[in-house]
Ligand code: HEM
Ligand code: HEM
């Protein structure tokens with residue numbers, strides 16, 4: 001059931017994956033630049049005022065984030081399909097066409113976000129300018145285009161799965177999970193002028209994506225990656241995966257209730273949300289243990305062997321493995337711990353919508369998703385060049401260390417700002433408009449915003465190293481391997 005070489009390293013599916021990964025990285029870069037602009041605007045509200053307002057930088061920051069992750073997810077699936085099914089992916093011509101259509105649509109949407117965001121809110125603006133739902137602001141025409149493109153992707157995955165004689169647990173989970181992931185997008189598409197109803201459905205996309213379907217998705221990616229990188233035992237890895245699926249869906253679906261505390265939904269959501277969402281860290285611990293257990297086992301800790309030697313010989317891709325270990329920690333900390341902090345209604349009544357939420361949002365998205373998707377890119381590079389092993393370079397290390405340190409730093413700064421808001425704005429001043437502004441003018445808050453910007457710059461420097469590394473590591477390693485071969 002292992003890599004089927006007859007499909008070849010450079011299968012059409014993998015070439016298509018490379019295209020998706022490339023756009024993903026470009027959008028990741030755009031996301032960070034927009035984050036920097038938004039962070040400067042927090043400190044100096046006049047920065048680019050009237051030219052490139054905060055609402056625009058923030059919108060592009062968030063949409064670029066979601067879209068780059070979707071690109072990298074599609075890329076990862078096209079990448080792993082040949083390994084997991086043993087055959088070439090079905091419908092690649094249509095898949096490639098869909099890639100170009102999606103990329104053209106994304107470009108147009110970004111340009112519209114950047115240049116045309118003024119005017120009345122009307123049916124016309126919903127269809128062509130901005131649908132007004134945070135993270136998925138794309139106008140309606142693009143929504144429909146995205147659905148078509150994603151349906152093409154999904155049917156390619158499903159048909160390949162059905163055609164293949166190989167039936168892995170990873171594929172079974174992916175096929176079921178992608179169905180839910182794709183279907184949920186529809187919940188954020190129809191128009192309603194009641195904001196409670198609108199938010200009610202909007203959370204079906206946002207929460208049920210990041211806390212159910214995306215989590216299951218990265219569980220499947222981690223399972224695949226561990227088999228590829230350290231030759232983990234498929235049976236054990238897939239057993240973990242099924243446990244994660246069960247617990248993630250068990251807690252994640254009704255955990256939705258933690259967004260229904262204060263939006264006009266019935267009060268029974270307090271209990272449902274409190275109970276199920278506080279169980280959400282459980283599967284995240286399982287995922288954490290899963291990666292560390294497999295890794296530890298391979299390192300020989302459990303067998304009492306020399307760990308250093310064992311690492312050298314077993315890890316086939318140290319950059320990918322490093323990113324996946326950061327993923328295990330990041331998912332647990334960002335989603336599990338930072339999520340749990342504010343998930344009980346008794347706490348959330350004070351923390352709701354403060355910078356605390358933003359702290360959690362940053363660490364969770366980075367820790368749970370950005371990290372493993374970058375890890376998948378390194379796996380793709382190794383296979384693309386047909387390398388036996390891929391070893392971290394200085395740039396790999398600086399990339400991973402600086403981006404992670406930067407995001408952690410931003411998270412800590414935002415947590416401090418959120419803490420101050422809770423104490424001053426909510427507890428001491430009792431909330432309200434004036435309290436909101438008073439709290440934001442105090443030093444704990446303003447200094448935290450300065451630190452967020454500084455740490456954002458650190459993140460960006462790390463990102464530059466990451467991009468350079470992604471562009472060069474495969475080529476260099478390939479050249480070295482050739483020299484070695486020639487010497488033998
Ligand atoms: C990787 C998984 C996760 C990601 C990417 C994520 C991301 C986010 C983001 C971006 C928001 C802000 C949404 C907005 O704009 O209003 C948010 C809100 C929230 N998240 Fe998560 N989250 C994850 C997992 C979790 C988990 C596991 C928990 C609880 C155990 C949790 C608890 C919450 C709560 C309570 C809020 C509402 C905050 C408020 O009232 O302002 N999250 N999450
Ligand atoms: C250069 C680094 C970055 C900077 C300077 C930055 C800055 C910002 C700013 C200023 C906001 C608006 C916050 C607000 O409205 O209160 C924001 C929101 C957000 N950013 Fe970033 N960001 C950066 C990187 C990232 C990364 C790497 C991720 C995730 C992978 C991310 C995910 C988010 C999310 C999910 C939100 C919405 C949070 C919420 O509404 O609660 N950002 N960011």
Ligand SMILES: [Fe+2]
Pocket residue numbers: 207211255256258259
């Ligand atoms: Fe949630």
